[in-house]
Amino acid sequence: MIQEDKLIERAREGDQEAFCLLARSYQRRIYALALQYTRDPHEAEDLSQEVWLKAYRAIGGFRGEAGFYTWLRRIMVNTFLNHQREMKTVYSGGKKVFRLGELVSLDELGLTPAEPRQAPEERLQQQMMIEKVMEGLSELTAQQRLIFLLKHREGMTYDEIARACAVSTGTVKKALFRAINRLREYLGVKFSAAEDVSYAARERR
């Protein structure tokens, strides 16, 4: 396997093949974020590829001061934020959303659940859960969704997110609180106090 540094060097010299190999290592991660951000597989592909195109254009300026993924993530966040602005202009508020599997079937998109031999009921249940998650995410604003994904998926700190999205850390915390509550609501996760006798003690250990 060719080292990442070598691929970056070749990509900086304009080698598209090297860039594609580099993209292969991170494309699933970027796509997954785009999918959860847009909640639409077509748009997710479009948006994630937009990230790669921008990265390709900018790779000449990559100096290796930060890791490649850190650099790429900066491009991704900017692309997502631009997309958010664009959608705001076109759809004025972006309240209307597609739901995964509504416009095109999941099978058609290759978004069938990972296990092909699953029972139809199981698949249906999984699809319903996916829709619930997507519905929960669509209740958030694009910014809140992005903040949630950057925190939960990317593990960025409050400060890093606040800097990347040009908001205060208070806004970041509020967005996370709202996101997690929406998910609880849509996934129907409720716990009664009685169930949790020794939960905290276990966590502490």
Place this chain on the structure above:
Amino acid sequence: MHDCVKTRELLVDLVFDELGPEARRRALLELEGCADCLAQYRSMTEALRVFDQVTETAMPDEIYWPGYETRLRERLRLERPSWMRRLADWIGGFGPLTVRPLSVAAGLALVLLAIGWWAWQRRQVVGPTPVAPDVARETPTPQPNVESHDEGGAKTPKLGEISKRRTLVHPAVHLAAANSNGNAPSVRREERGRELVNDVVVSRGFDQSLISASLFTPETIRHFEKAQLMLRSFRNASAAKSFAATDLAYERKLSRRLLYQNILLRRDAEMKGNLPAEEALSSLEPFLLDIANLPDHPSPGELGGIRVRLQRKELIASLQISSAQPSAPTYQNP
């Protein structure tokens, strides 16, 4: 003394691991003392766990990725290398060009400025050229008082395609033409006029579909045709007297398909800097989106709202004009 409000404020930090080890230990101790806070904390972590599980299954199959890579390669292939890289290649791998792009760009900008200044000075000295076209004569004059100024000018040539549109030219162009004596308008004024025409064509976007049609690719024109037919069908179906009989399933389905096509074409136009096409497609998109998202049994209000907006924007007529124009060959990046 346990304070539920304070503890719950810490929950997000706790769930997302933003507390230091000591603060975390104290927070968990607090939770142990309050069943409600603990239940809330547990439901939060559980929601995240389920979220991770579910989103994992929502990822595409392995068979999806080769196609994804092919499409990415295709887009990269269409991508032109930056002018800096092309310049560097042309010079023959002149290293500093790619290493210090800013300083080189600044130097080049200075050279270009100097050339521009020289060309401008030279133009001032040379004066108007006899072959320069008269914008005032090529363009229509909607204001009668302006037209009267034009009458004294040279013979009016056959109106070109541009002049067929009634409100095409910015009034400032007419004023510029009216203020001149009609015999020897200065080249600079003419050029300003031409710039204004271009500005208007670009900024008016969809209204000027007749002009911008030459910028639409055959694919875009076909898309406009389909959209126009769908919108007509929607208008007729939604205006049916018996609302109960309104079945818009076909229009909704078609609208969804067109919406995807529209997004792709718009992005394509955006990438190529084709502003008229981009604006035209942007005007169409909200309608496609609204129709695609109509519920199974839409209320008369919802249908009426879309119909009224359609009428107000004269979208169907604009689409008809656009799709009726002969298309330009598809633009290819050299």
